[in-house]
Amino acid sequence: MTFKLRPSLQKLILEIYERGYTNSKIQKVYGAKLSFYINIWILRDKGLVKINEKDKNNRNNWVLTEKGEKIAKYLIRMKKMLESDDK
Numbered sequence: 001m002t003f004k005l006r007p008s009l010q011k012l013i014l015e016i017y018e019r020g021y022t023n024s025k026i027q028k029v030y031g032a033k034l035s036f037y038i039n040i041w042i043l044r045d046k047g048l049v050k051i052n053e054k055d056k057n058n059r060n061n062w063v064l065t066e067k068g069e070k071i072a073k074y075l076i077r078m079k080k081m082l083e084s085d086d087k
Contacts, residue, residue: 003046009039010075013048016064017072021052023059043068 030036043049048068
């Protein structure tokens with residue numbers, strides 16, 4: 001079965017990479033918590049994120065796995081290549 005890394009999932013991966021972690025309160029990609037959880041679970045099931053710890057309000061703090069960090073770095077490299085002046 002093919003897995004499509006939708007733009008919103010890419011944004012979530014990059015947000016976690018840039019901040020170091022995310023949770024339902026501080027994430028900026030999804031307006032609704034349900035959407036956030038559905039998508040974070042997709043990334044979890046693909047082995048891209050894991051729970052690191054809970055914050056003081058008992059929210060899960062999600063971090064990238066080694067595989068997730070590799071994907072984030074690939075996304076950043078692709079973005080830089082697309083934005084470069086070398087055409």
